[in-house]
Amino acid sequence: QSIDFWTLFTGPDGEAISDMVAEFNESAGADADVEVNLLVIPWDDFNTKLSVSMASGQAPALTIVNSDRVPIYANQGALEAFTAEELETAGINKDDYIAASWDAGMFEGEQYGVPLGMFPRHIYYNKALFEQAGLDPESPPTTGEEVLAAAEAIEALGDDVHGMIFAKSGSGAFRDFYSRYWQYNPDLYNEDMTDVSDGFEEAATNVLNDIQAMIDADVSPENEVDDPGQLFAQNKVGIVFSQITDLNLYKAAAENQGVEYGVAPFPVYGNEPATFAMAHEFLIPRGASAEDRAAALTFIEWVGARGFEWAMTGKVPSQLAVFEEERFQAEEDLVTIADIRDTIHFPPSIVAQPDVDRVVREAMEAFYAGRADVDQTVQNLVRGIASEL
Amino acid sequence: MRRKQTLRWTALLVISLLWILPVASLILFSFAPPAEVLSGGIIPSDWTFGNYEKVVTDAGRGVSIPQAMWNSTVIMLVQVIGVLLLDVPAAYAFARLRFWGRDLFFFATLLTLMMPGILEIISLYEMMSGMGLVDTRMGVILPGLARVIGIFILRQFFRQVPKELEEAARMDGATNFQVFLRIMVPLAAPAITTVAIITALYSWNNFLWPLVITNTPGSMTVPVAVSYLSADTSAVLNYTVILAAAFFTSLPMIILFLFGQRWIVQGMRPTSGIK
Amino acid sequence: MPAVPTWIRRCRTSFAASPANSKTSHIADRQAPTARGLSPLDPKAAGEMKNNRLFPYLMVAPYLLTFGVFLGYPILRAVWISLFDWGIFGPNEFVGLANYIDLFTDDRFWASFFITGTFALMYVPMVMILSVVIAVLLHRALPGISIFRTVIFFPLVVNVAVAAIAFNWLFQPEVGTINAVLDALGLPGQEWLSRPGWALFTVSLVTLWINLGFMVIILLAGLENIPDDLYEAARLDGSNAFQDLIYITIPLLLPIMLIVMVLSIVHAFQVFGEVLIMTNGGPFGSTTVLTMLLYEEGFRDFALGRAAAIGVIITIIIAALSFIQFRVFRQR
Amino acid sequence: MAELELENVGKSFGAVEVIRNFNLSVEEGEFVVFVGPSGCGKSTLLRMIAGLEDITSGELRIGGRKCNNVEPRERGTAMVFQSYALYPHMTVAGNMGFGLKLSRTPKAEIRERVERVAKVLQMEHLLDRKPSELSGGQRQRVAIGRAIIRQPRVFLFDEPLSNLDAALRVDMRMELSKLHAELGATMIYVTHDQVEAMTMADKIVVLKDGEVQQVGSPLELYGNPANLFVAGFIGSPKMNFFDATVSSGRDGLDSPDLKAGPAIEAQLPPPGTEITVGIRPQAFALAEPGTEMLTGEVSLVERLGDQTITELHTPGGKRLMTVLPPEAPVAMGDRVGLTFDPSKVLLFDANGRRLA
Amino acid sequence: MAELELENVGKSFGAVEVIRNFNLSVEEGEFVVFVGPSGCGKSTLLRMIAGLEDITSGELRIGGRKCNNVEPRERGTAMVFQSYALYPHMTVAGNMGFGLKLSRTPKAEIRERVERVAKVLQMEHLLDRKPSELSGGQRQRVAIGRAIIRQPRVFLFDEPLSNLDAALRVDMRMELSKLHAELGATMIYVTHDQVEAMTMADKIVVLKDGEVQQVGSPLELYGNPANLFVAGFIGSPKMNFFDATVSSGRDGLDSPDLKAGPAIEAQLPPPGTEITVGIRPQAFALAEPGTEMLTGEVSLVERLGDQTITELHTPGGKRLMTVLPPEAPVAMGDRVGLTFDPSKVLLFDANGRRLA
């Protein structure tokens, strides 16, 4: 049985997945008479290609997407849900996975996705600069205030050194908003998902005030920075708000340029720690035959058992078993981030979520660009989100 | 006269320098080790052929640049020939012949030029999969034959050929088709070359459609292969390889252009036989 | 036949009969009168006439057929789709013009619309002026001209994605080559892609860089059609290089400039790859052109009906602008 | 049956009517010359006959068959364009051989015929040049060559010799006449050269503003012009015209300049009629003192070697052209007396129609 | 100081040498006419003077200043192109007014001057037409108008009247002469029309194959040609030439046709020299029986109204052209005897150089 498998993984992810596919085809695949044909499609073009092929009923038997896409594909009827028997036959067990990531593959009560790994938001910090600024490189800031204080100290080091960088546009803008929001209030929406939750305005106001304080402190570049990793690699920035998928960039910078970086969980601003995350989910598009599905599941199960290799590409594993592995425990960075697995929040698995994300992104961009103040931004959020729901 | 030449030369030099700057760094850094990118600057401080080696040999996950170049060459040749065969007669008819619906057809044609191409993709894909042409070279080629721009360009040029020449040929006993083939086509040679070059470039660089319709190295075109290559490793660290691939794969087009341009600019002025 | 004085007859025949040149007939063969061209009474003629009326259709048919299948149909279908709530697997519901009405009441659409308009206002004049100037500079022979030409055309052979990636890097404020060069020249560097006011301009520069050679090729072929003796006449009339350009080149190049104008409008309103790769619509949404919106609606949210409606609107805008061009050009 | 017939043919370019109600019948083998002032419609007529220009009204028949809408190719005509219309992308040989090539004449024969024609046109050495590398006269000869290399029923020549030097023009004229005689083809020929018109034509058609003024043999037109226009147009220098009113007084004419004398008197219409008197410059001679029929002050003398063209101003303010013998003793400013042969005088009525 | 001087000027197109070692000096206000066979280099010379064609070798001076590399704009010349070179996108008025517009002449003045010139050219009613809507002659007049509307130092006319009818040509000739007199501008004029050349020129330059044959006033060239070529080229019909060897025998000439008579004998070179004898057609007259100096059989008669051109074939096989009076009693096939005025006979040596 030969199946097509399309992924949007580029960089180290891509290398890892193609190694795994090759290994699978030689070992378990060969045993089970399953051959996986991998096609790694650059993420810019992935949606176009996948959706066009889905629309024409020519989709591959297996694919991987970010978890926020699951409700959309599912709602369009582009996917076929996994049945409990199927999963069981393949040896895939819900309980082996971190619940939040498993649930991200669910839509309207059906299971469409099986998670592969997660990528939460967190911070990278520059140990050398910390040292220069008289901070302890081994105890990174854990709260908003500490971050600010550290950034101020680093900013003072020189004209072209920035205290910190955080995303002011694009996906980072709304992801960081959510991370902070959930620290104040676990619910974005009301019960029946028709409007924002009761506490939304208050929580959002808190978040925006926190951010305003960061802006006012004047410890970050005025404009959007396209590729903070490069500044970081040049020892020109102290703290970067980013996500685990960038880990390899920093590793490379460490190897090539001797940069000493550290990772730390997303700082706490609100009442309790929380951070935004998404997962990669295996999906089976509609139209695959029963044999294809079985073959695909065989592969999913096989990859699931290799969570560690996958995590090494800059992920937090979804499979609980990985955390117990010794080699995982040896990876300091990964452990640091993985420790926050209980505070991870996924965006609600609803169709409108990407639209809401867009509303939040645009509102935040307007806020960062100075086109709206705190109150206006909160109102924009409330109105915008309500209209998308 | 000398002074004017010098002036023109200087102006061209300035523009060329502006134009070549990105190209130059593209080429320079395609010879640099990947890490050079992070340090910036105008000229890399270290040199290597590694990027090109990777481009030529690395068949990362089955994507092969040489194979893609072969595919692209075949596709380009077929498309250029096909487009010329279709467009040149049609453009002549649109420009010079009288027939019912001429302007209607022409403006319909023009309208499609204005439609964002991305909209056609789904219908085309369905069509191609209906014909079983998904992931084949023919699947890449066919939709590229129906391009409007050649019609548009050629029509304008045909309109400029003096009527007297056509009349003289008619007097000489030429049939409609002979007037077209023996008089109009040679006189529009610069325009036809232009369209051929433009079609070739389009064919070589077209991305979206080949991306969607091809899945395997056997049919992948250069841009698709390059984009897969760029998906190979971490974006920044792979920069130089992408640059090398870009430069390497554009070499055939540069050569084609170097030869083709003489044809554009050495045309015969259609008015030179007329008092 | 009216009477012709005999002496004139004789005169005429004597030309031919004069002994000096009657040895051989220089021009025509003796048997000529019998071997003349087709008689108009030839029965074949009637068939030819029919053929003539068919001829234009024979010339356009292959093209129109290809066109109809691979362009006409998909596009008509896109227009059809724009009247539906259309998801990834096809129509859900006929909604008439609702997609359009939705768009017209959507702030995002208008924001995009103005961004695209601004882009066109920057891009089209730059293309028009530069392409004509460069084509004129490149037209006549000059030492090294083919090198200059190749340089201008080089961007055409680099695919858009690679160019955009390369520019992303060149425009980096800190490590990018462009600021490094500006710095070397003593000019201030810019944050090309990260400042809202600049990003759109930067993208338009890159689009210009990529497409200019294309326009120049077309214009060069057009310049080739202008007879030299007009320039000669103009030079005698006292015209300098600039006046040549204004009074001779541009008026006679108008039909070709029309192509360039329409194509640059098309490029401006359909700019996509550059934006997607360089800014992805940012910073702060300042480069979300209409096609970006179309792409998001169509291929991220699968609101294909809405996406098609945007496409139709883009088409109408371009067509309207082009129509105005056609009008203006024709009146001259 | 006439070879070529035009019946009530009219032609308009948009609102501009350039040919009005044109009638002409040309026999097979006839040599017809069109003359007329610049812009009168000669080229347009030729182009209509060739089939290059739509006929707005009327009917064109070739060999008896209506041809208004017949393709040029089917008409069996060859044409020398006034603007040459050479194929810029072909050599001289290519230009001339193109028609033969189209009719699938064997290569060797094409070559041979091209060479023969080139020899006639005195341009054998230019066969490999492109039109842009030729002088004006050379281009014109290529245009001629392209037409005469074929053997059509009807030749159409639009000022084919206008850019050639005198010697060449004489040669070419002779070659064309010879061709005409050999092929027996019908020829229609536009020229501004009186000598050409007079020597080559069987029939001259005089046109003005798109209308036929007179059709006739060269001598008819010279000696017997139908109206003022033809009289003025044919003959060089132009015929002199004197406006006058017929009177019953001295000499029968009321004119400041002219003494009619008995020879004219006989032809005069009733007194009071306004007429125009036409006298050719060649009809004048210097008068013996006392016999003057006209006097004038010499304002211009052109000595051409074989004749002297003299312009005079009469006391009545008229400008008068005369052709006198080469050594005629006239000089600028002289006051001279002239006589003329009364039998050569032509009379026209107020509308320009010929009286006698 | 001469207005225009060309010194040892040469011109080649690639390997083709079209002007060789050309020397000419033109005074200010002079009217110079270039004549020569088609393709001899007249247009090329004009274009070099105008600055449109590079000068391969030699020097061109205008007003004493070396001008080889001066921009056309700065030379102060206006030119009528043989090919017209009208601006296709401008109206007639626009074409004519373009030069003035470039020199920032006020609009009202441009308009006025355009109208004035249009009137001279008899095309006031065509001012709003585009060139493509004009007849050949009308286009040519626009080209003339474009040149004469300005007031340059030097006018260059390349066959400016070739496509005009006789009447218009006479008018235009006169207008150009008037313009010349009024402006005092230098004019260089190419024509194939002998009448034009003879009447308008102060100085005629005869060219052949890119080389000057003779420079002189019209009458000088007619009466006193420097060589065979000039003698043959100037005058129409062409001068008759007889090859002969000087002998000491009867009549001093060894020629099958010619009896020289005493008048020539005096000028003859030593016996044995090969010479060519030239006699203009106009020098012949029908001989009274017994006085014949030549005989021949009439092979062609052209009656032009004011003269009769007759072609004869001599017993020696020569073709002979004569111009006889209008009513000369000659007809095809007649055998006639001719006399000629011995004082009008020209002698040339074997290289074509004039002897006497």
Ligand SMILES: Nc1ncnc2c1ncn2[C@@H]1O[C@H](COP(=O)(O)OP(=O)(O)OP(=O)(O)O)[C@@H](O)[C@H]1O
């Ligand atoms: N581009 C060229 N290449 C080669 N020969 C050329 C070129 N242009 C002109 N000639 C030749 O130069 C010679 C002179 O040309 P020019 O136009 O000066 O002749 P012309 O005296 O004006 O003749 P015409 O009376 O026919 O106009 C001609 O024999 C012509 O064939």
Ligand SMILES: Nc1ncnc2c1ncn2[C@@H]1O[C@H](COP(=O)(O)OP(=O)(O)OP(=O)(O)O)[C@@H](O)[C@H]1O
């Ligand atoms: N396209 C046109 N539109 C309007 N008028 C035109 C057009 N073409 C020609 N004419 C006019 O038609 C008339 C006849 O033109 P035609 O070319 O037949 O003249 P012609 O007798 O050949 O003159 P010439 O001796 O000057 O060549 C002219 O007055 C001309 O202006």
Ligand SMILES: [Mg+2]
């Ligand atoms: Mg004409």
Ligand SMILES: [Mg+2]
């Ligand atoms: Mg010439």
